[in-house]
Amino acid sequence: MRHILSILMENEAGALSRVAGLFSARGYNIESLTVAPTEDPSMSRMTLVTRGSDEVVEQITKQLNKLVDVIKLIDLAESAHIEREIMLVKVHAQGGYREEVKRLTEIFRGSIIDVTASSFIIEVTGAQDKLDAFLKALEEQSVFEVVRSGATGISRGEKGLHL
């Protein structure tokens, strides 16, 4: 099962490699990982997507909590949450296909952020499956560069991850 771990950690040199090292040393997989400082610059917030059985994810959670730099963490997938990922796609777009791409971008509530005579760069935001669907909707040969940020997320309502 897919789990989205949201981790509040000390914004210290090496904190990221402690997390990454833990995953490789214990054979867990990282599907995606994003990290940046929070409103309090002494802390970073990491969103890590992983897959595994409940037992494995329980063990991952415990091992992460053991890291001295980790302050707190939650598994967003356990309750209502919002998940977002940003994707930038560069496509070849010429002739009639330019209109087609613009329409698709509108449908997916994306925006075209760079234009040349032969190409667009499109920005789309959403959960993983929406971005997958957008890529599928484009003509395969037209896509020549895709950059995805990896998922980030937040839990709904009052509940959340803070000190």
Place this chain on the structure above:
Amino acid sequence: MELSGAEILVQSLKDEGVEYIFGYPGGSVLHIYDALFKQEDVKHVLVRHEQGATHSADGYARATGKPGVVLVTSGPGATNAVTGIATAYMDSIPMVVVSGQTPTPMIGSDAFQEVDTVGITRPCVKHNFLVKDVRDIAETIKKAFHIASTGRPGPVLVDIPKDVTDPAVLVSYEYPKKVSMRSYNPSVKGHKGQIKKALELMLRAHRPILYTGGGVVLGEASDELVALTKKLGFPITNTLMGLGSYPATERQFIGMLGMHGTYEANKAMHECDTLIAIGARFDDRVTGKLSEFCPNATIIHVDIDPASISKNVKVDVPIVGEVKGVLKEMLKLLNSGEFSPKPELISKWWERIEKWRSYNCLDYDRESKLIKPQYVVEQLYEVTNGEAFVTSDVGQHQMYAAQYYKFNKPRRWINSGGLGTMGFGLPAAIGVKLAHPESEVACVTGEGSIQMCIQELSTALQYKTPIKIINLNNGYLGMVRQWQEFTYESRYSHSYMDTIPEFMKLAESYGHVGMRIDKKEDVRGALEEAFAQKDRTVFLDFITDPTENVYPMIEAGKGHHEMRLAPGMITDEDLA
């Protein structure tokens, strides 16, 4: 008070109450060594190899409960220390390692003796730090000791670039009285509801067993464990790391469990209906084949580390907390009268266990004309009245020491259980002897292991740490040879050393007493003679039976009930 970084480091160690540092100087730590030179409170032990420094500090920590302290230089100094750091990590031993580093402006430039020490040690420390500002040294050292010695203990490394200890840069110094870290608050108290639930299950059991490990030793909970075990009347088995936390000579103790555990302990594990695991981590050498581990048991697990619970074996009643506190709470409930043990429930269980015990699984060929390694350990036990601190290396001799030296007190049995580090025993013994100069310290080793850190014989002379080295010399890397005999049709691939030094002469050249014993009738006398020489290190080279194996043995991938027993041991229907 204005001090340099080097002085701050030394003063911090002093203020932390550090008695000994085990170290080796080099370029990046010269400022620190200069500061050490100017004081006498913190005593420095110059080892002969940095691996020895970590093992000595480790031995000191295991024998006292206080963190061991190590000081090494950058580059090879740090990499040589890694084996010892990993050894301490696997056995949760409190240790603080200070390593020198290339000056800050040169970090990352592949400078002379530069390695990424923080990166290399990250997977085998509880935590590590790189100190980039002289004003951070005192607080970092305070944090290092705090992290190393609280919760589940472990090694902490502090890497300090040379410019940060510059004697020309003075800053004000005050050692923090306490430290608080928002990201590090180890859980300490067990949940009362869970403790009660566990106790209720325990008292309803018909076939209970206590399985206790190194956590009881580390948590100083031996007294509570003894009181609880006696009150409950249950059988108790210890892991390799837990030996001594319950007296081995007491009736309720049924021996060590696991790969080379006793017949009665492993059988009882396999047939128990209630398993009470305390400060033990279900290591593969203990559990054997996981799918056949305690197939009928409800499992209770007390551990300070939540990550140890349900890691390898699913636990029914987890209790996260300091072992000592949890056992005290159980005793309180038992003494309150609300709960009382019912001996009649477990009388049949004890009959069964006594039957298993009557097979005497640790018996060996006492008529043999050769020196049996088991016999040497038994004689060592008698000559030292069971009171010695015994360190060991790794292999057959380690198992013989664990099986035949009956430890009655915690912290007396000092070995590398988790990592299985050959070369541990001798330097560890030096650390133990420094901590307990009045006690007898024996290092039970083999001709393979002892050669891995033999250079520390020189340290033992310089610091006057008279220890007794019991070398069970069978010419083979015995445990490897044993596995090759059992699973590789006796193809002894590279487990025989064709050339080994004359240890007697070697010991003498290092300034110690050497003895070579090749006759069984001389074993006792040699041991007595050696231990009579209170202020000398004596190397006893016992030439033992090269074909002897460690029994019982659960081969890899087998269950507790599938033990291989010593040839000729009488077995019952279970083994048919």
